[in-house]
Amino acid sequence: MAKVLIIGAGGVSGVVVHKCAQLPDVFTEIVLASRTESKCHAIAAQLDRPIKTARVDADNVSELVALINAEKPDLVINVALPYQDLTIMDACLETGVNYLDTANYEPLDTAKFEYSWQWAYQDKFNKAGITALLGSGFDPGVTNVYTAYLKKHYFDEIHYLDIIDCNAGDHGLPFATNFNPEINIREVTANGRYWENGEWVETPPLSVNQLFEFPAAIGPKKIYMMYHEELESLVKHFPEIKRARFWMTFSDNYLKHLEVLGNVGMTGIEPIMFEGREIVPLQFLKALLPDPASLGPLTKGKTCIGCLVQGIKDGQQKTLFVYNVCDHQACYREVKSQAISYTTGVPAMIGAKMILEGKWKKPGVWNMEQHDPDPFMDDLNKYGLPWQVVEIDPNVMKN
Numbered sequence: 001m002a003k004v005l006i007i008g009a010g011g012v013s014g015v016v017v018h019k020c021a022q023l024p025d026v027f028t029e030i031v032l033a034s035r036t037e038s039k040c041h042a043i044a045a046q047l048d049r050p051i052k053t054a055r056v057d058a059d060n061v062s063e064l065v066a067l068i069n070a071e072k073p074d075l076v077i078n079v080a081l082p083y084q085d086l087t088i089m090d091a092c093l094e095t096g097v098n099y100l101d102t103a104n105y106e107p108l109d110t111a112k113f114e115y116s117w118q119w120a121y122q123d124k125f126n127k128a129g130i131t132a133l134l135g136s137g138f139d140p141g142v143t144n145v146y147t148a149y150l151k152k153h154y155f156d157e158i159h160y161l162d163i164i165d166c167n168a169g170d171h172g173l174p175f176a177t178n179f180n181p182e183i184n185i186r187e188v189t190a191n192g193r194y195w196e197n198g199e200w201v202e203t204p205p206l207s208v209n210q211l212f213e214f215p216a217a218i219g220p221k222k223i224y225m226m227y228h229e230e231l232e233s234l235v236k237h238f239p240e241i242k243r244a245r246f247w248m249t250f251s252d253n254y255l256k257h258l259e260v261l262g263n264v265g266m267t268g269i270e271p272i273m274f275e276g277r278e279i280v281p282l283q284f285l286k287a288l289l290p291d292p293a294s295l296g297p298l299t300k301g302k303t304c305i306g307c308l309v310q311g312i313k314d315g316q317q318k319t320l321f322v323y324n325v326c327d328h329q330a331c332y333r334e335v336k337s338q339a340i341s342y343t344t345g346v347p348a349m350i351g352a353k354m355i356l357e358g359k360w361k362k363p364g365v366w367n368m369e370q371h372d373p374d375p376f377m378d379d380l381n382k383y384g385l386p387w388q389v390v391e392i393d394p395n396v397m398k399n
């Protein structure tokens with residue numbers, strides 16, 4: 001039915017390629033391109049159907065345009081890094097091809113991410129008659145769809161939204177990040193920020209925490225409040241929300257390492273001079289840390305990501321938790337990746353499928369919650385990320 005060009009060949013890409021390859025009726029042709037083509041070959045070698053590979057520097061619009069013109073895909077799936085979002089969107093505009101990503105644009109030299117840069121493409125994509133789907137991973141991505149689904153089927157109004165992301169897995173290494181180390185550390189060391197009564201409230205990094213009792217035998221874990229990009233689009237598209245927060249679990253070991261690395265300046269993004277050349281400490285640290293794609297065979301345990309929503313239906317207060325539980329080892333058996341890459345790559349495939357099947361195909365630039373959540377929620381159940389909605393004690397969050 002359609003041809004996709006997947007850009008980037010890291011941990012998430014491996015899952016997207018596997019999951020697209022499992023659906024040959026939808027993804028009839030797959031081209032995988034990245035900066036280091038050998039990484040594309042390594043992913044291709046894991047599959048039982050042939051795909052094409054290519055080398056591309058996605059910071060370079062003319063290289064991207066040449067590749068897109070040569071391959072003529074129906075959709076480009078961007079699973080490179082947030083730094084490449086705008087160049088890939090520019091190339092899609094120039095060639096008239098649909099676009100999808102899993103993380104919003106972030107400039108390389110400032111640890112700041114927001115949707116403004118990509119929302120600014122709305123008119124151009126609309127005029128060109130092509131679709132851009134932003135943030136089709138798990139968080140952002142599934143968490144946006146969960147919120148839209150609860151609003152559609154369970155609430156008249158959503159008042160409080162808490163997105164909770166738990167990785168209860170263990171890779172046995174002293175310190176590693178489960179997705180791109182540079183992006184991960186930039187995100188975690190940023191100030192916390194949440195939405196309350198129409199404005200953003202800032203908190204020092206990881207300064208607010210509480211215990212949360214997770215389902216599926218994961219049990220109680222400390223969750224830390226931080227800023228996450230889906231909060232920005234969700235409070236825009238559901239203006240009735242009085243408070244929206246994002247929480248993530250971290251092991252004490254991870255936090256201890258991060259604190260020490262921060263104290264000695266290794267997480268900085270300002271270039272420093274080292275032996276006559278400029279280096280960025282965080283980029284150097286990334287080179288030392290394990291490649292997230294290598295954690296697959298090592299990681300055991302589960303993830304649980306969900307949305308805790310309080311609101312009203314027919315005048316009654318209600319508190320619901322919608323969530324998925326994913327097992328690291330089961331993911332590895334299926335697609336040779338740990339669950340963090342899996343929970344991002346499966347929704348990227350489903351978002352692509354939504355566009356190619358015409359269910360979410362609409363000219364312009366869209367966040368996930370702006371589409372009908374039902375077909376996406378059905379596909380989560382079909383393609384590896386089953387979910388549940390449960391009624392939960394309204395006082396489960398102490399703070």
Ligand code: NDP
Nearest residue numbers: 008009010011012035036058080103137138139140179180
């Ligand atoms: P990795 O670092 O494992 O992979 C990134 C890939 O992009 C690498 O293959 C890298 O190439 C390639 N790349 C980087 N720069 C360029 C460039 N200029 N041109 C071409 N290719 C390039 O990252 P992950 O797979 O962990 O993450 C991928 C994306 O997914 C990120 O944007 C991340 O923020 C997002 N993400 C989203 C989540 C969600 O739930 N929404 C959760 C987790 C991740 P090379 O191998 O040469 O370095």
